[in-house]
Amino acid sequence: MNLDAKGGGKVRFIIDGTDGYVSTVETGMDTRAGEAAKVGSIIEVSPPSLRTVDRNIQALAIGKDYHGKPRDGLIGNYAIATSGPDDWTDGRGSRGAAHIRAHRLRLATLAEAGVVEVVSQDKDGDPYEWRVPKDFEQRAIALDMKQGRASGVKLLSVQDLEAQLDSQGSTWLDRSQVSWSKGAIDQMCSNQSAFAKELDAAFRRRQSWLMQRGYAQARPDGTVSYQRGYVKALEQEGFSAATQKLEGITGKPFIAAQAGRLIEGTVKQKYELTQGPHALIETQRAFYLVPWESAHVQRWGKRIKGRVLSGGGIDWDAGRNRGIGR
Template identity: 35%
Template sequence: MLAEADGRFLDVRHEPDDPRGQADRTLRLRRLGKLGDMGLATERAPGVWELSERLEPTLREMGERGDIIRTMQKALRAEGAERDPMSFAIHDAAPATPIVGRVIDKNLSDELGEELTLVVDGIDGRTHHVVGIDPVRVAETRVGSIVEIGPPDSAGRPSDRAIASIAEGSVYRPSRHLEQARFEGRVPGGDYDGFVASHVRRLEALHRAGIVERIDADQWRIPKDFTTRAAAHDAGRGGWANVRILSSFDLERQVGADGATWLDRRLVGDAMSDLVPAGFGEQVREAMEQRRERLIEQGDATRRSDGRVSYRRNLIATLQEREVARVGAELAATKSSPFRAAADGEKVSRMFTGTVQLSSGKFAIVEKSHEFTLVPWRPGIERRLGREVTGVVQGGSVSWQLGRNRGPEL
């Protein structure tokens, strides 16, 4: 009908003689009636309709929204859950207010693999569909993880900073980047080609935005203010959401864990007011009650005569130390060196050999020739895998330094 309209006006007054034409006209009239109910078409005279200029974009957006809703319903059914579609929240950009919930789906948003979409069953009683997620930030996020998704970070992408640092004379060469990556050996999994290809895909996206220029297959012209313009481009598109993994363990595993869980931190902080008594919010409330009883059973909490519960002093640190000691002992049984827990305030200078995921969080395995220890992991240290790292353990965390004697703190 759009193709046949004359200046957005469609004349369906004439009734064809053949049955097929009559049936087609009937279908058009029925469709025009539906579009009229939607405010996308208006009958200006009997049999003469004006099609709205918003017709195509509106229908396309509605079709995309319908696809999103079906995707969300499918993800919920896979988890054995049902939610009213009226509770669905579809975000076209990073949410202005942080969302906390359980990841129930994770998939690519585009064919270039530059962005991810997360579907999150929130503690606010709503199911959220969030696009524009940096794949690097959620590489370890899986279905069942508890996450917080908030407004974009002000800092630019690490990939943009890497491109700027590799560029020579305002020219970035993927072949040079590949050579350096292989020399430094910092790419997890050793997929150097895929690592560099992801940077090229970023440049292709920025090329479409007019920020960089492709000279040939192995040369890209980078402006002097590349990182600033790239960050401004992201901000103009709403920016990448800031995603923080609160727990890699689901609620059931957290209830029975011997470490410091997300549930424990909520219990200590007496955080209940943000839990809507429906959907995942109700599940979290029930899990917190179960976890509280578990802590009472193992002597880490006490129920007072007034019914209130008191928790062991330094509960989080105690639970974390307990879990680290257990896991350290288990790892020692598979290694040729013993485990030793790092003391608070101790300076650690050892070889970073791997990571382990605990209910208390992610920990780095650092080793010397005669022993190893586990220390809290921080973003950025993965680039030092297989190399010596230095840091100071303090207050259940660690301040890492990149390099033996110098380097920026993380």
């Protein structure tokens, strides 16, 4: 894949596809692919579709309310809250709060663009109920396409194939090994595609690497079995290597984000790992490395505070009020 041009809020890629054709595709600069992909990165191109939050909004709009009556396109805060994690009811639920916040932010964007209509507001003047049109799917996708966010371009790996072959951390080749072994990836490839042949050779070489490391082994029937949890183990290896490198760069020790810990520091850097982007959060004496979230964009260069959850993830709204309105 070659980066052709950037401009106008979009990124244009020239791609060598597994179908044997060279083509171009565009995506928004603020998408994951538009922001991080580079020459040699692996991307997947598919028809535009609803984002996850939009699928839930649509499902609520055509579903039934608490009393079993059709909503007929009308949804409110309570419906949104009860469609997600149930921990919002205890007053400390962060997953439920994040679910509500994501839906309200998306609905605000949709309302501003005229895709949905605000029907009522709470006592503070904030939107409380929305009317979702019957053609919501088409209109939501059209809005995303207009903003350059619905091109169907998905970033599979920032690394090119050569870099993945000897990577200490988990790679797209590792995550796709089982599918490749079963022939699922071959079905998407043209036998005449140079990239498909390169891809097949890369999978074989990475498979040998995994076998040498004890993450896979050959069976008597000629097939290969993979150690359970091998991708997670590789992720941890890569993460440990990254923190050691950053300790040398920053001159500060790394602190693990253990459950219950309150993380407080300055968002300093977006650091790419093979499993995805992470935020480098520094204090005066140490640093944390945590999965990247939209909250880090909003607090770039500023202090941020969050509580590590026992079930995984971090509550970046720690200490804030979490009501559902009215």
